[in-house]
Amino acid sequence: xxxxxxxxxxxxxxxxxxxxxxxxxxxxxxxxxxxxxxxxxxxxxxxxxxxxxxxxxxxxxxxxxxxxxxxxxxxxxxxxxxxxxxxxxxxxxxxxxxxxxxxxxxxxxxxxxxxxxxxxxxxxxxxxxxxxxxxxxxxxxxxxxxxxxxxxxxxxxxxxxxxxxxxxxxxxxxxxxxxxxxxxxxxxxxxxxxxxxxxxxxxxxxxxxxxxxxxxxxxxxxxxxxxxxxxxxxxxxxxxxxxxxxxxxxxxxxxxxxxxxxxxxxxxxxxxxxxxxxxxxxxxxxxxxxxxxxxxxxxxxxxxxxxxxxxxxxxxxxxxxxxxxxxxxxxxxxxxxxxxxxxxxxxxxxxxxxxxxxxxxxxxxxxxxxxxxxxxxxxxxxxxxxxxxxxxxxxxxxxxxxxxxxxxxxxxxxxxxxxxxxxxxxxxxxxxxxxxxxxxxxxxxxxxxxxxxxxxxxxxxxxxxxxxxxxxxxxxxxxxxxxxxxxxxxxxxxxxxxxxxxxxxxxxxxxxxxxxxxxxxxxxxxxxxxxxxxxxxxxxxxxxxxxxxxxxxxxxxxxxxxxxxxxxxxxxxxxxxxxxxxxxxxx
Amino acid sequence: xxxxxxxxxxxxxxxxxxxxxxxxxxxxxxxxxxxxxxxxxxxxxxxxxxxxxxxxxxxxxxxxxxxxxxxxxxxxxxxxxxxxxxxxxxxxxxxxxxxxxxxxxxxxxxxxxxxxxxxxxxxxxxxxxxxxxxxxxxxxxxxxxxxxxxxxx
Numbered sequence: 103x104x105x106x107x108x109x110x111x112x113x114x115x116x117x118x119x120x121x122x123x124x125x126x127x128x129x130x131x132x133x134x135x136x137x138x139x140x141x142x143x144x145x146x147x148x149x150x151x152x153x154x155x156x157x158x159x160x161x162x163x164x165x166x167x168x169x170x171x172x173x174x175x176x177x178x179x180x181x182x183x184x185x186x187x188x189x190x191x192x193x194x195x196x197x198x199x200x201x202x203x204x205x206x207x208x209x210x211x212x213x214x215x216x217x218x219x220x221x222x223x224x225x226x227x228x229x230x231x232x233x234x235x236x237x238x239x240x241x242x243x244x245x246x247x248x249x250x251x252x253x254x255x256x257x258x259x260x261x262x263x264x265x266x267x268x269x270x271x272x273x274x275x276x277x278x279x280x281x282x283x284x285x286x287x288x289x290x291x292x293x294x295x296x297x298x299x300x301x302x303x304x305x306x307x308x309x310x311x312x313x314x315x316x317x318x319x320x321x322x323x324x325x326x327x328x329x330x331x332x333x334x335x336x337x338x339x340x341x342x343x344x345x346x347x348x349x350x351x352x353x354x355x356x357x358x359x360x361x362x363x364x365x366x367x368x369x370x371x372x373x374x375x376x377x378x379x380x381x382x383x384x385x386x387x388x389x390x391x392x393x394x395x396x397x398x399x400x401x402x403x404x405x406x407x408x409x410x411x412x413x414x415x416x417x418x419x420x421x422x423x424x425x426x427x428x429x430x431x432x433x434x435x436x437x438x439x440x441x442x443x444x445x446x447x448x449x450x451x452x453x454x455x456x457x458x459x460x461x462x463x464x465x466x467x468x469x470x471x472x473x474x475x476x477x478x479x480x481x482x483x484x485x486x487x488x489x490x491x492x493x494x495x496x497x498x499x500x501x502x503x504x505x506x507x508x509x510x511x512x513x514x515x516x517x518x519x520x521x522x523x524x525x526x527x528x529x530x531x532x533x534x535x536x537x538x539x540x541x542x543x544x545x546x547x548x549x550x551x552x553x554x555x556x557x558x559x560x561x562x563x564x565x566x567x568x569x570x571x572x573x574x575x576x577x578x579x580x581x582x583x584x585x586x587x588x589x590x591x592x593x594x595x596x597x598x599x600x601x602x603x604x605x606x607x608x609x610x611x612x613x614x615x616x617x618x619x620x621x622x623x624x625x626x627x628x629x630x631x632x633x634x635x636x637x638x639x640x641x642x643x644x645x646x647x648x649x650x651x652x653x654x655x656x657x658x659x660x661x662x663x664x665x666x667x668x669x670x671x672x673x674x675x676x677x678x679x680x681x682x683x684x685x686x687x688x689x
Numbered sequence: 690x691x692x693x694x695x696x697x698x699x700x701x702x703x704x705x706x707x708x709x710x711x712x713x714x715x716x717x718x719x720x721x722x723x724x725x726x727x728x729x730x731x732x733x734x735x736x737x738x739x740x741x742x743x744x745x746x747x748x749x750x751x752x753x754x755x756x757x758x759x760x761x762x763x764x765x766x767x768x769x770x771x772x773x774x775x776x777x778x779x780x781x782x783x784x785x786x787x788x789x790x791x792x793x794x795x796x797x798x799x800x801x802x803x804x805x806x807x808x809x810x811x812x813x814x815x816x817x818x819x820x821x822x823x824x825x826x827x828x829x830x831x832x833x834x835x836x837x838x839x840x841x842x
Contacts, residue, residue, distance in 0.1 A: 147730050147742055147745070147746050147784075147785065148785065149783075149784070149785030149786055149789045149790045149793060150783055150784050150785055150790070151783055151790070151793060151794060151797060159747060160743070160747070219752070221737045221738060221741055221753075221755075222737065222738060303739040303740055303742060303743045304740075304743050382738050382740050383740055385740070386740045386741065386743060386744040386749075474739075475739070478734065478735070478738055478739050479738065481735050481736070482735065482736050482737055482738045485735055485736035486736040486737055489736075490736060496700070496701075498699045498700060498701040498703075498704075499699055499728075499729040499732035500699065500701075500729075500732070500821070502732045502735060502736040503729065503731050503732045503735050503736075505735075505736075506732075506734075506735025506736050507735060509735075510735070649752065652754075
């Protein structure tokens with residue numbers, strides 16, 4: 103494909119958006135990132151003569167804010183309002199899916215993960231199923247999730263970047279303004295990442311959260327107030343507007359099927375609980391109680407954004423109809439314009455540049471903060487789980503840094519390439535990553551944590567099935583958009599029943615069935631593995647510095663089991679003598 | 690002349706190439722050897738995750754078994770070899786940016802000589818990693834003996 107045709111094919115310029123260089127907003131973006139770096143520097147990890155001792159522990163609220171900042175990406179900040187603007191109530195699928203996901207996480211995984219207490223997401227899979235292959239598959243999945251998730255972030259950053267910095271199409275030969283911005287934003291993000299380790303993660307993230315949420319909520323209040331839509335509670339007052347917005351907004355299933363909605367919601371729910379950069383936080387919280395309450399606070403802080411996004415979308419849609427043209431119908435609002443509806447709403451309200459800049463800068467900061475978390479999860483998967491655990495067990499710290507940095511550069515380059523000509527909307531792009539997390543990692547975490555008989559063979563079969571099934575709709579719907587000669591989707595029937603954005607609805611039950619069937623058909627896992635699983639659920643509180651593995655390794659003391667279970671296991675594993683003694687002790 | 694000799698080690702062959710030199714000098718001068726392992730924050734960040742950096746910062750190094758094992762093993766090698774030759778070895782684990790921590794340690798513990806290995810890296814690897822030894826040279830006034838690993842072969 104020649105450079106010129108690439109240019110023609112992908113002109114992604116949001117209509118009505120004022121694309122030019124603006125000094126105020128530009129300074130705001132630089133200032134916001136500078137502020138993150140400054141805060142990071144103030145709370146940086148100091149060099150220490152001794153290992154750090156008795157540091158201050160991190161509370162629930164602060165952890166919750168960090169969860170919020172890590173979570174809130176361009177998909178939440180821009181994409182959610184975009185999907186609501188274009189599809190009306192249907193777009194609430196993201197609000198419903200993502201918040202429900204945190205409930206599942208809270209009930210089934212948060213505290214138990216704290217008890218397991220390792221480092222990375224693939225660590226759990228590798229240790230629980232005693233398999234380097236399982237660890238490697240989980241690591242590759244983690245890397246893939248980071249890549250797919252970040253495509254949407256790059257798109258969001260670039261579109262907002264157009265508003266702030268203007269159109270530099272042609273600055274890099276063959277690339278249009280949007281594409282130049284993708285490259286620039288990804289370079290900034292990868293640069294920011296080189297500093298992330300020095301920046302105390304939680305503290306910095308808590309501050310990021312406050313800045314992001316203020317940018318969004320203040321933007322909403324001011325737009326609502328100046329345009330006369332709302333006064334004190336725009337999150338509710340936007341309801342008065344709904345009947346004017348057109349049936350496309352208030353009749354969600356006019357254009358899309360119920361099935362797609364259900365599939366997408368399901369995928370988003372289980373994907374949330376399988377995202378590596380979300381799960382790792384729970385390994386490091388102080389106690390199970392902190393794990394639970396941090397999740398609750400995190401959900402609350404995320405909800406502040408989610409309560410506001412529909413209102414912002416409604417205001418934006420109405421302003422667009424008044425000032426630009428009909429939102430629905432032909433030609434209607436383009437998807438490029440909808441992606442920046444939050445910024446567009448502020449701009450169309452006639453607010454000064456610098457104020458629109460706050461809202462826009464928030465979008466960029468949200469994307470950068472999340473990409474940082476995703477890329478670090480990806481680099482640790484490669485550096486720790488594949489390189490250090492499997493390839494070179496004697497890897498020095500310097501080698502780990504080298505591999506980690508190369509992984510981040512690779513992720514950055516892949517993401518940039520894929521985002522030059524993105525296949526779908528920000529929210530949908532992110533949705534594919536959720537399908538992947540829900541198809542491969544969530545089943546392993548859930549079964550691994552809640553069913554002690556899940557074994558290595560089951561996990562390997564399950565994860566392979568999950569990866570394969572996930573890639574089918576991706577190849578059907580997404581890959582063709584990157585190949586000029588093919589038209590997406592390859593099969594309409596498949597796209598209807600197994601949509602890429604909601605494929606976990608199909609894959610998850612299959613992966614569960616395969617994992618369970620294979621586990622039952624093969625030998626049970628060792629008693630030690632079972633004990634670790636049980637320890638993750640023990641009602642006894644664990645010491646602050648213990649992991650389930652430690653407790654099992656230290657104690658001849660048996661873990662809490664339900665009745666005669668231990669004896670059954672002994673018979674099954676042929677380890678009768680040892681376990682009878684343990685069962686004896688229990689009585 | 691030399692009462693305390695510092696040997697920073699990360700457990701690699703490169704670092705351990707310097708150990709023989711340090712012990713030999715220590716024997717001659719009847720000096721004490723300090724084996725220092727620095728938990729590199731960048732390494733923890735890229736290979737374990739930023740959350741784990743936070744965990745360290747909260748003083749929870751104790752619960753990070755693998756990291757601790759690696760550190761103990763690296764300093765343990767120096768201690769064992771010192772023991773064989775009748776040299777007193779003090780083992781120590783610190784955290785932060787290696788060159789900075791090494792320089793600070795040398796200053797705080799009245800170290801008279803730092804002995805460390807070097808790769809002689811070039812090109813891309815040097816650009817991406819730099820050299821701890823090179824940076825240490827620039828951050829300390831204590832004499833540094835650099836043992837080039839390539840020459841040992």
